[in-house]
Amino acid sequence: MALALALAVLLLSGVVDAADDAQARYLLHCRGCHLANGTGVPPDVPTLVDEIGRLVATPVGREYVVRVPGVSQAALDDEGLASLLNWILETFNADTLPANFRPYSAGEITEARKKVLADPLTYRRALRLDGTRAPN
Ligand code: HEC
Numbered sequence: 001m002a003l004a005l006a007l008a009v010l011l012l013s014g015v016v017d018a019a020d021d022a023q024a025r026y027l028l029h030c031r032g033c034h035l036a037n038g039t040g041v042p043p044d045v046p047t048l049v050d051e052i053g054r055l056v057a058t059p060v061g062r063e064y065v066v067r068v069p070g071v072s073q074a075a076l077d078d079e080g081l082a083s084l085l086n087w088i089l090e091t092f093n094a095d096t097l098p099a100n101f102r103p104y105s106a107g108e109i110t111e112a113r114k115k116v117l118a119d120p121l122t123y124r125r126a127l128r129l130d131g132t133r134a135p136n
Contacts, residue, residue: 018083019087021080021083022083022084022086022087023087023091025076025080025083025084026084026087026088029074029075029076029084030048030070030074030084030088033045033070034046034047034048037049037092038088038091038092048088048092048093049092049093050092050093050095050096051093051096052065052088052089052092052093053089053092053093053094053095053096053097053098053101054093054096055127056089056097056098056101057098058132060127060132060133061127061132062104063112063115064117064123064124064127065085066081066085066104066108066109066112066113067112067113067115067116067117067120068117068120069117069120071085072112072113072116072117077106078106078107078109078110078113079106079109081104081106081109081113082103082104082105082106082108082109085104085109086103086104089101089103
């Protein structure tokens with residue numbers, strides 16, 4: 001009883017923090033394809049480890065990460081998606097994240113989500129790992 005009460009107090013007081021929520025969203029919405037540790041199943045499902053940290057070094061790469069269908073069409077609101085992506089970057093990409101990385105904001109997600117990527121694989125091929133894009 002005391003334990004249950006303590007747990008209820010913990011939950012109600014919001015001690016279950018944003019990082020835990022983001023991880024839970026990852027497990028629910030992304031793990032099915034990208035696996036629990038983010039490595040995916042290349043070449044069919046790309047890894048989310050280290051490469052995403054490099055991609056977000058440029059505006060076009062940063063936007064691409066949001067525009068990918070599995071991200072932009074996830075059943076999550078913009079705020080939830082922003083904190084999920086920030087969690088992926090800070091957790092799976094700590095070694096490659098640019099020193100001046102600015103976390104995604106909900107507003108940035110709102111804008112990038114509107115730009116549907118019709119052919120993500122072709123777009124991705126033109127995107128270099130440093131986040132710059134080859135001319136068409
Ligand atoms: C149904 C399987 C599936 C689910 C679920 C899924 N993805 Fe993906 N993801 C893919 C595939 C396949 C690609 C390759 C691009 C494409 O075909 O859309 C990809 C590409 C990506 C990329 C681009 C990686 C790169 O190097 O180009 C990111 C970032 C990404 N996914 C993140 C996520 C996140 C975050 C979630 C959860 C909100 C998620 N994905 C859910 C299958 C999935």
